[in-house]
Amino acid sequence: MTSAVAANRKPKVIHPLWVRITHWLNALAMIVMIGSGWQIYNASPIFGFTFPRSITLGGWLAGGIMWHFAAMWLLVVNGLVYLTLGIISGRFRRKLFPIRTHELARDIGDALRFRLTHDDLSVYNAVQRLLYLGVILAGVVIVLSGLSIWKPIQLQELTALFGGYESARVVHFLAMAAIAGFLAVHVLLALIVPKSLRAMITGR
């Protein structure tokens, strides 16, 4: 991708191609998983509410399940690629660590006063680090809890780890809520700082 000439002419790559591809594939997979997951949830709500039909995917239960168990392959394969490359390339270590409490306290304070900046796109502030790490963790939890409700017999040890079928279902739902909450904030921030969005598309 980056020839020596191009590298000289253009600013440094902030997000390498693999980050951009896996990021957008993940966004797609997550949205399909969440929309179809809401459809499945509506068939037997855990809590006293259902999701409006218009924001669910699949039209009815079987359609929702079909979407869910199709998009899961994309989510898992893409997620494994992202995690593997993130670890071996050192990106996670460089970009997401360390998270220091005093920096976090300062950045949260700034954020609450709408003073937190993201001028240097190549460095994540402490709040970003925490959120990204948190959502990656939520992604791992949602996949593991999903596996344990999909295969509570073949993977019964995993299901037991979540406290059994019924509580694994609740964990799966809470992980979805965490990711959906992250997504709302994340998309808003990307729109507030459009150059960060551009960087996640073009790499720079």
Add this chain to the structure above:
Amino acid sequence: MARIRKAVPGVDPKLLVKDAAKLLPDPARRAFLRGGMSLGALAFLAGCDIVDGPSAESALSKISFFNDRVQAWIFGLNRLAPTYPESAITRPFPFNAYYTEDEAPEVEGDTYKLKVGGLVQEKKSWPLSELYALPQEKQITRHVCVEGWSAIGSWTGARLSDFLQRIGADTKAKYVNFICAEGYSTSIDMPTALHPQTQMTFRFADEILPRAYGYPMKIRIPTKLGFKNPKYVTEMYVTNDYPGGYWEDQGYNWFSGL
């Protein structure tokens, strides 16, 4: 088809709604598939003709068949469903079908005969008295519904694998197909049919199977979702031709293993 009434608190009544029974007749449903499709196109269906509902559905069906193969591969013949103490049994155990409880079939026990056919040596029909004479065992296992809820029940009956041996079934065949009194049907893979916990059930909670739970005979398969556990079973066939099933033909994943 009738709407399901709330049978048990905590069990959702709306699930198997009327329109769910037909394959994409609902324009809204089709539109959702289509809307989702333009989004999903890039990711998993690049290159196919994916602009309209039917092709979205056919692509999704292909993935569902792929998922059947994956699940058959994951399935362990000796992987047992966890069992529970009597105290864990869910009371009352939910009734669930695409009709209400008072519309459930009423099968006459005295004249009932289980018809057995297909790739079996002994193609006779079995009256209840002979079925009850088969060696039986009890299991207290979790029933998991495709809708997401689960309940623990106690089922007593004969191992399907014993019965298949006894009637000289070709256990190399691919499928066992079940037909029920009300016209319901489902089919399972042979490995699941031979699983030690797959049962021809005659009793629920130590009582003769009540009408609501499938009198006179249900097939209890703790390693599969609830809709793969047929009630009011009147016919059983061993076959190599994919038989599908009532819900499976409408889009539920065929293997639906747990």
